[in-house]
Amino acid sequence: MATYVLVPGMCHGGWSFDPVTERLRAQGHRVIPVTLSGVAERSHLLTGGVNLDTHIRDVTALLEAEGVEDAVLVGHSYGGMVITGAAGRAPGRAGALVYLDAVVPSDGDSCWSLVRDEERRWYADVDETGYAVRTLPFFDPRATPHPIASVLQPLRLTGDLSHVRRRDYVYAARWDGESPSTVFHDRLRPDPAWTVHSLAGGHNLMRDTPDELVRILLDAA
Structure with missing residues (x-):
């Protein structure tokens, strides 16, 4: 049986993976959904010091x-x-x-540097505390503001990733409008080191296409 560690996107908790978590556990796998520091049910930990390094340490x-x-x-x-x-x-x-319609960074990249101006305008609209990105209207009602330092801080890789035996990218093909993930899909698709998939769902693939996504996750293991 495989062990899956599920890391959500901005403003969301480990509960965003519930449809996938339930299916994988039903097949006997160990599944650990993560809620990152300062977000969702851990929002009480939100301070100006919560950054990308904090979340990696989580x-x-x-x-x-x-x-x-x-x-x-x-x-x-x-x-x-x-x-x-x-x-x-x-x-x-x-x-x-496994990257689910996600940013794919290299050493020195930040989430800010990898997204479009549209996403940067959202990030810059911080809440009244001055250090958290506001939720968007269509987010899950359990979502909370997200530490802006985590999207601004560049990633510093402390070692190479040669030990990773497999890398998958799962692209959401049914965005409402232009997808910011297309650049990653198009870059990785011809790369033999990657297995690239396209699913007929929106950005929240865990909700939109859980059965198809679980099949990909089982194969990745």
Whole structure:
């Protein structure tokens, strides 16, 4: 049986993966959904000091505490930043990476640098605290503001990712309008080091296409 560690996108908690978590657990797999510091039910931890490094530590500390080895790290949207950093810092504990309509960073990239001006305008509209990105109207009602420092901080990879045996990119083909993930899909599709998929759902693939997504996750393991 495989171990899956599920990292959500901005403003959301581990509950955003519920349809996938239920299906994977029903097949006997170990599934650990993560809620990052300062977000959702952990919003009480939100301070100006919560950044990308904090979120990477959230995941690496969990891997260590749970004794996880050869995990499939799954990152949705902003979560692609986190799983990349965690894989670099915990090489014995991450065996595969799956990016769900996510950003795919290299060393020195930030989420801010990888997205379009449209997303940057959203990030810059911080809430009254001055250090959190507001939720959007169509988000899950459980969503909360997200630490802006985490999208501004560049990723510093502390090791290469040569130990990762498999990398998958899952592209959401039914965005309402132009998808900011197209640039990653088009760049990775011809790369033999990647397995690229396209699903007929919106950005929240866990909700829109859970059965198809679970099949991809099972194959990635």
